Amino acid sequence: MSEKVPVEVRVNGELRSAAVEPRLLLVHFLREELGLTGTHVGCDTSQCGACTVLIDGRSAKSCTVFAVQAAGSAVTTIEGLAEGEALHPIQEGFWEEHGLQCGYCTPGMIMAAASLLKENPDPSETEIRSGLDGNLCRCTGYQHIVNAIARAAQQG
């Protein structure tokens, strides 16, 4: 029934494998099995987007995906964006434009933005806002988040 099954997922470019219960959510696989705690659990009900990661390049809420579903896929988390000490342009944008206050929603916001900019490298402000439909910031710092993503798009 709840026997552990082997899963192999490419996480931030590295092949990671573990034996997990099928009911283990991807977010808990990342945080607890792999120690990648940059991906946050917010609402745990598929709404707030704090747990957003990329699965095969597209944003997804990792609280609503089982780790076994991601087997064979490539997952990118916030830890996988910077290259060494060099911040990713979106991270740079958040730094420069004060895109975070408490910081809880930030990893999810950045991953949602990474997915958006990958498909639409030059979004309008409206497109940036729609691109963040699945992410909530309880500090309500949206304007600076939008500015940060616009800056990243310009720099990218």
Add this chain to the structure above:
Amino acid sequence: MIPAAFDYRRAKTIDEALALIGETAEEARFLAGGHSLIPLMKLRFSQPDRLVDIMHVPGLAGIWERNGQVGIGATTRYVELERSRILQDVLPVVAEAAGEIGDPQVRHRGTIGGSLAHADPAADLPAVMVALDAFLDIVGPQGRRRVQAEDFFQGFFTVDLAEGELITEMRMLPRRTAAYAKLHQKASHFALVGVAAALEIEAGNGADGVCRGARVAVTGLSTHAQRLRGVEASLIGERLEEEVIRAAAERAPEGIEEVNDDLHGSAEYRREMAKVFAARAIRRAAARA
């Protein structure tokens, strides 16, 4: 929130998926994008003993034109509907409605078959399928069958799908003159009300042609997606001038029972909004003539 334990299997073919569902005496469910099922499992409203993942079955996802019909595979994700050249071209209403579902993360995972099978009273695609008079191809232990969307949706989270049956494909005729208009529930982006209108407009006169056929369907208003027959009747045989559209849309609440009434919108508000969004959908559909 942790779901109850289950056993996970990946099917490589439709036959294998049916066998994996059939071989267990306990509750087994098909898993596609999981964006309806997993939240239910986390709340333990649903506690299947086995999930059979159908996302790796070749041929179950895709959008194609064949023999004058458009086919959409059951595991086609919302994002693919939204971006499909075929749909944007011959069935823009499907692309348009898909683009209004949830948020980008949800659209990257959720599938059309999953949405139709789950039949949330406020889901967008059921109304679109009813308005387009789509057929659902279903396969199960008793073989294949085909159901009209209108008959498929039967009530509150209730559809014509027996245990062990799987939706494989939706089929419909191309129809450019169809549109979807939706009032979003701001937090979930489900429809407070959503109206899909599919019109047949006499060719040659653009939006001024006579309306020869109309199918209009609503979601969010009641227990399940349903046709607005009063609205349809008021459009057929008419030129779609503003007064005609307004008068037709006024009839949106006719014959709809068990109108939803909750903290997001009272029954009275939803009835009024059904009129407003019916008019918007009809105008937008006519503008595509």
